[in-house]
Every structure is written in C-alpha cells, then in structure tokens.
Amino acid sequence: MSSYLNADLHCHSVVSDGTLTPEELAARASANGVELWALTDHDEIGGQHRAAAAARAQGMAYLTGTEISVTFAGTTVHIVGLGFDPDDAQLARGLHATRGGRGERAQEMARQLAAVGIQDAYEGALRYVGNPELISRTHFARFLVETGVCRDTPEVFRRYLTEGKPGYVPHRWAALGDAVRWIREAGGMAVIAHPARYKFSANEEYALFSEFKQHGGAGVEVVTGSHTVAEYATYAAMAQEFGLAASRGSDFHSPDESHTDLGTLPLLPGALTPVWELLADRVRPAA
Structure with missing residues (x-):
C-alpha cells in the first residue's frame, strides 16, 4: 500500500454523532473510490464489527478505529486509534469511563x-x-x-455551546497517556487527530507532540477535512520532525453538515510514511 492509496481513516456514524449507519457510510465511501476505510466513532467501538462487515461487502479493505477525547493543556484533543482488537476489554472499559458524565x-x-x-x-x-x-x-x-x-x-x-456562551459546560476527558496506552495495548496505533483545530501556541503544540510521542503515539493526521493546504504542509513537516506516520481522513459526519465528503481529500504527500504501511498486518482485506 502506497501513499497514493485513497484511504479515509476518520469518520462518524450514528453510533456516535454521525447521521448515517456504518453500512450507509461504507456504501458512500466505496462510491467515492475509498480503498481503505476506518469508522472512528467518538469514544465508542460498538459499530466496529458492522463496519468491517460492510466494508467487506463493498469490496474495501478495513482498519478498526475510534476517536478518543482527551484533555491536554486545558483543551479537548482527539486521539484516533487504528488497527486495534475491537474486542479488547481494557479499551472498552476505558471508553465506557470516558463516556461517563x-x-x-x-x-x-x-x-x-x-x-x-x-x-x-x-x-x-x-x-x-x-x-x-x-x-x-x-x-x-x-x-x-x-x-x-x-x-x-x-x-x-x-x-451558544462554546466557552463564554450559554450552554457551554466543560468536561474532563481521559488523560493523553491513558488513551494512547489503551490503543497500544489493544494492538493498535495512536494518531493525533486534526492538530490544526486546537489553536495551541507553538509551545503548547510542541508539548502535545512531545508527550504524545513519549507515551508511544505513532501517527498524526496530515490531510484532513479541517486542514487548509498550508496546514497539510505544516503537519507533514511536524510528522517528519517527530518521526510520526501520516494519516488521512475526512472527519465526515453527515451529508448535510460536512464540508468534506468521504474519499475526496488530496492524497498524502509521497515523502511521508502512511499509517497503513505500519498497520499492514492489521488491515482486513477486501472481499
């Protein structure tokens, strides 16, 4: 599998906050030319077996996925897990605790x-x-x-719903180290999701990448629905600086809400190591 694979490794179904079922997402991804897919519901792995079966039925390769909410430097940061055992008990317990509250x-x-x-x-x-x-x-x-x-x-x-506005209530999520550990010990790879969204200072961002790497995190989303073309270049450089593999994903939630459809992003820059190369033994092949 090369950098030129149409992989979409970040999207959401009705199991978390998307509006389509895993089966509908699989059909949409396949129709848009996705070759390798992952469903990454927020703090939840309950849709993984359905998604894997749907991917196989559509002729797509599949990686298990989830997106874990963590608190870092007072900010909610998302860590995507890919290629883990979807029946891992420790991961399921950790995600259940994170959903609590x-x-x-x-x-x-x-x-x-x-x-x-x-x-x-x-x-x-x-x-x-x-x-x-x-x-x-x-x-x-x-x-x-x-x-x-x-x-x-x-x-x-x-x-509404943002800091300083009516309806905003902060939540204490998992610790960064715990989220990375749950993913790794379930056999998967931890990936920083859409890093440009966090609006960290340069020092805070460096601290996030450094601590993530120290905990065993191994990837970062470079090409994602919320990044600009300039940010693709920024995080490609960060991936190289920290020795991280690169991921690609639309962060698709809904046909009516998402600006970026499944499978429609630019390909990863060829100089980077794609996460799927390091997870090749955990990819579930197409039917």
Whole structure:
C-alpha cells in the first residue's frame, strides 16, 4: 500500500454523532473510490464489527478505529486509534469511563439554554442521538438548527455551546497517556487527530507532540477535512520532525453538515510514511 492509496481513516456514524449507519457510510465511501476505510466513532467501538462487515461487502479493505477525547493543556484533543482488537476489554472499559458524565453534562447544558429562553433542549437533542451515552454538543446544535433558533451549525457555535456562551459546560476527558496506552495495548496505533483545530501556541503544540510521542503515539493526521493546504504542509513537516506516520481522513459526519465528503481529500504527500504501511498486518482485506 502506497501513499497514493485513497484511504479515509476518520469518520462518524450514528453510533456516535454521525447521521448515517456504518453500512450507509461504507456504501458512500466505496462510491467515492475509498480503498481503505476506518469508522472512528467518538469514544465508542460498538459499530466496529458492522463496519468491517460492510466494508467487506463493498469490496474495501478495513482498519478498526475510534476517536478518543482527551484533555491536554486545558483543551479537548482527539486521539484516533487504528488497527486495534475491537474486542479488547481494557479499551472498552476505558471508553465506557470516558463516556461517563456526558449525560450529566448534557443536562447542565440544557439548564443553561433554558435560562436564556430555549426550553426542552435536552429532550430535543436526544431526538438526534443514536447512542444516549454519547449525547454531545453536535446533537444540541442539530436541535437548535431544526427548531429555527439558529440558521446553521456555525451560527450555533457563534452564539451558544462554546466557552463564554450559554450552554457551554466543560468536561474532563481521559488523560493523553491513558488513551494512547489503551490503543497500544489493544494492538493498535495512536494518531493525533486534526492538530490544526486546537489553536495551541507553538509551545503548547510542541508539548502535545512531545508527550504524545513519549507515551508511544505513532501517527498524526496530515490531510484532513479541517486542514487548509498550508496546514497539510505544516503537519507533514511536524510528522517528519517527530518521526510520526501520516494519516488521512475526512472527519465526515453527515451529508448535510460536512464540508468534506468521504474519499475526496488530496492524497498524502509521497515523502511521508502512511499509517497503513505500519498497520499492514492489521488491515482486513477486501472481499
């Protein structure tokens, strides 16, 4: 498998905060020419067997995946895990603990929204939830758009649900070292997801990459739906500086919400080592 593979190793289904089933995602990825796919639901691996079977039915190779929320330097950072055993008990326990507290957080978000005149937001958000353990800001945003409070998701996050705005409730996620360890001990590879999104200072970003590498993290998303062309180059250089493999993924959630569709990103720069080369023995081949 070369750098020129159309791999999409970051997307979400109804098992977390996407709007399509694993089977619908597999069909969409295949239709867009994806050759190697991974479903990476937030803090959840419950859709992995369905996704692997769907990938095989569509003639795509498959890597197991998840996206773990961690707290680093007071910021929520996402770590993608790829190529792990989907039945690993320690990983499942860690993810279950990370999901814990989302319900209480969601209730407090709803109380804050009620205080500014938006009633029944918790019940409204639940209508968009495939997995109640994973109720999130995304589900509240869909409720606010559908009920006409906001025109679209960007307006939601300008007016609500972000720091300093009504409905923002921080959550303490897993520690970086724990997330990397769960992934590694389940036989997988840890990857920093969409690093440009965190808006760290140069020192904070260097600390993230350094600590991640010390814990055994091995990859970084270089080409991803939220990166600009300039950021592809920035994180290609970071991958080389830290000796990390490079990943590629759309971060697709929904046909109506996502700017980047499955399988439509530019290919990885050829000078980098793709994560799938290091995970070749864990790729489930196409049928």
